[in-house]
Each structure stands twice: as structure tokens, then as C-alpha cells.
Amino acid sequence: MEIRHLRYFIAVAEELSFSRAAKRLNVSQPPLSVQIRALETEVGVSLFTRNRRKVELTPAGELLLEHARRTVAHLEHTADIVRRAGRGEAGIIRLAFTGSVPMRESFARLLRTFRGRYPDIRIELQHMTTGRQFEALTDDQIDLGILRPPAALRETRNIDLTPIWYDQLRLFIPADHAQAHTHAPIAMTEVLNEPFVGVDPQVHCGMHEHLMSLCGAAGFTPRIEQEARELSTVLGLVAAGIGVAVLPACYTCIAMPGVFSRPIAADDAESWMMLASRANDSSPLLQRFLDVITELFPRGARPEIDHELV
Numbered sequence: 276m277e278i279r280h281l282r283y284f285i286a287v288a289e290e291l292s293f294s295r296a297a298k299r300l301n302v303s304q305p306p307l308s309v310q311i312r313a314l315e316t317e318v319g320v321s322l323f324t325r326n327r328r329k330v331e332l333t334p335a336g337e338l339l340l341e342h343a344r345r346t347v348a349h350l351e352h353t354a355d356i357v358r359r360a361g362r363g364e365a366g367i368i369r370l371a372f373t374g375s376v377p378m379r380e381s382f383a384r385l386l387r388t389f390r391g392r393y394p395d396i397r398i399e400l401q402h403m404t405t406g407r408q409f410e411a412l413t414d415d416q417i418d419l420g421i422l423r424p425p426a427a428l429r430e431t432r433n434i435d436l437t438p439i440w441y442d443q444l445r446l447f448i449p450a451d452h453a454q455a456h457t458h459a460p461i462a463m464t465e466v467l468n469e470p471f472v473g474v475d476p477q478v479h480c481g482m483h484e485h486l487m488s489l490c491g492a493a494g495f496t497p498r499i500e501q502e503a504r505e506l507s508t509v510l511g512l513v514a515a516g517i518g519v520a521v522l523p524a525c526y527t528c529i530a531m532p533g534v535f536s537r538p539i540a541a542d543d544a545e546s547w548m549m550l551a552s553r554a555n556d557s558s559p560l561l562q563r564f565l566d567v568i569t570e571l572f573p574r575g576a577r578p579e580i581d582h583e584l585v
Contacts, residue, residue: 278350280314281343283307284322288340291330356395363559365395369417370564371403373480374506376421376548378525381440381572389567396560406479409434412553418561420551423523425481433554437565439572440548442523444485445536447509449516452535460540463493470500470518472509481546482506486521489541510534 286296287307297304315322322336332340359365376382386398403411408420409431421439429436446461448454454461467490476483490497500518503509507529509520514533523546527536538544550568552561 276314276317278347280310280317281347283310284314285340285343285347287311287323287330288332288336288343291332293330359395361559363561363563364393366560367397367399368419368560368564369399369401371401371408371411371417371420371422373405373408373422374402375423375523375525378528379440379548382421385568385571388571389564392567393563396563404478404480406477408551409479412551415553418552418556418558419564421548422551423481423546423548424551425476425479425484428479435552435554437550437552437568438547439550439568442525442546442548444489444521444539444544444546445524445527446539447513447520447522447526447534447536449513449519450533450535451516452519454537455535457537460538462540463489464495466519467493467495469498471497472512472518472520473497473499473502474506474509475502475504478504480506482522485546489521489539489544492541492543 283296283300286299287293290296290299293304293308297307300307311322318339320335321333322339324331324333356365372382389396390398401417403417403420405422405424405428408417408422409428411417412420412434424436446466454465471486473486474480474482486497501512503512506522506526509522510526510529510531512518513520514531521539
């Protein structure tokens with residue numbers, strides 16, 4: 276049974292006239308009658324009763340009409356979805372992100388805009404560390420990642436990186452710190468004798484490299500008292516008085532009790548969130564996502580940062 280047979284059958288069943296159905300289908304009547312007889316032969320029952328005055332459905336024909344309509348509608352919907360997927364308007368995007376990404380209003384705005392524009396594209400979200408995202412992209416387990424890669428990973432072959440969001444780096448200090456109640460930027464030389472809470476370099480989120488770079492530029496190597504794998508854990512350790520920490524400004528939104536943040540007096544106290552994708556991936560689905568990002572966040576734009584104190 277072909278879809279063409281079902282379309283012919285539906286037309287005759289709805290018109291209850293072979294001549295009107297033929298006109299509706301833009302075919303001649305004799306071939307239409309042949310197709311209906313072939314369908315009846317295939318199913319083994321009469322679908323219509325015919326006489327010179329009228330055409331009527333048999334009980335079997337009424338049952339087939341119900342199912343034929345559903346079948347044709349489903350096939351038409353499926354064909355439409357496939358065509359839209361080919362244009363990048365339907366399908367699934369597997370998007371991974373690091374822990375700090377949901378803290379940004381920009382992330383919520385990106386998802387709202389994209390989902391509103393392309394309601395038939397489902398975004399499967401996965402929380403994943405930076406290092407794991409690079410592995411997942413290589414193994415085709417995700418399509419895109421939003422991360423803060425260290426310099427060592429930025430040259431990874433077959434992975435394209437696009438800067439999308441800029442973050443200032445800030446110094447997070449405990450409430451009883453001598454600098455806690457000043458609003459002035461703090462130079463790294465002012466904390467050279469302080470213990471630091473660092474981020475485990477094996478997390479590959481770039482923060483360990485940022486800390487070492489800022490301290491190195493100030494002429495010292497930081498004394499790392501404790502390391503943590505989660506940046507939110509770093510804040511808890513700062514609150515406990517273990518040490519001070521360098522983190523992105525977006526972490527001020529956590530408002531950890533007992534922790535203050537201050538700007539760092541250094542030109543390179545900055546970090547970029549980037550979109551990672553497989554090189555040469557020409558999927559129209561992913562291109563739609565990239566187009567929305569480019570529209571909302573022009574490449575290289577540096578928005579004004581005005582985070583409240585923690």
C-alpha cells in the first residue's frame with residue numbers, strides 16, 4: 276500500500292464522487308478508479324458501494340478512512356520535520372556548559388531567544404567540565420560547549436573556539452581581611468604574602484593559569500594553601516579563611532556570606548567564555564545557534580561590568 280493510494284482513497288471518500296475526486300487530485304477519472312480497485316484488491320474488501328446515483332463508504336471503508344487520515348497526516352508531518360531539519364529549523368542540539376555559565380543573564384537570554392525563534396529545536400543541556408567538553412566534542416557526544424579554556428587547550432586540533440562573553444577577574448577575600456572594606460582595586464603585589472585557594476589545574480577551566488599569570492606578572496609565585504575542583508567550593512574555602520582567590524566576576528552573584536570581592540589592578544585581569552564546536556561542522560542546525568549568538572553577542576564585544584560586592 277502506497278501513500279499515493281491512501282491520498283486517492285481519502286479524496287474519493289471525502290467527495291463521495293469519483294469525478295469530483297479526480298478533479299481535486301488533478302488526475303483523470305479512469306486511472307483513479309483503477310487505483311481504488313487495486314487498493315480494494317490489496318486489502319481484500321470493498322471500500323465503496325457504487326451505483327449510477329451515488330458512491331458510499333462501506334463499514335470497512337469508514338474504518339480505513341479514519342486510519343488513512345492519521346497515517347497521511349503523520350507522514351506529512353514527518354516529511355515537514357525532515358525538510359525543516361535540513362534547513363536547520365528542527366532537531367536536537369547537545370549543548371554542554373561549565374558551572375559558571377548559568378550564573379550569567381546572557382545565558383538565559385540566549386536560551387530564551389533561541390527557543391522562541393526555533394521552537395522545534397530541542398536543546399539537551401549538560402553540565403560538564405571544560406576538559407570533559409573537549410573530549411565529548413572529539414567523541415561526538417555533544418555538539419557545542421560553552422567553557423573557559425586554558426591556553427593549553429585553545430590550540431586543540433579540530434575544535435573551533437569563538438569568544439562570546441567577557442568577564443573581569445576579581446580578588447575574593449574573607450570578610451575579616453584588611454582590604455575587605457575598601458572599594459579600591461587591589462594590586463596583586465598587595466597579596467603576595469597571602470595564602471591562596473586555587474582551582475585544581477586538572478579541571479582545565481583556565482583559572483589556575485589565570486592565577487599563575489597574574490601572580491607571575493607581579494613578580495611572585497602564589498602560595499596555594501588549598502585547591503578545589505568546583506569554583507563555588509573555592510568561595511566556601513575563602514569564607515572559612517583558608518586564603519584569597521582569583522575568580523571571574525560572575526561569581527559575585529553567589530553572594531557567599533563572609534566573602535567580599537574587589538577588582539584587581541591589572542590590565543590582564545580578564546577572562547573569556549568561549550563557544551567550542553567541531554571544526555568544519557557544517558550542520559545547518561548548529562549554524563542557526565551560532566547565528567543567534569553572533570546577533571546577541573558580537574564577537575569581541577566587551578560589555579560594561581558592574582557587579583555588586585559580595
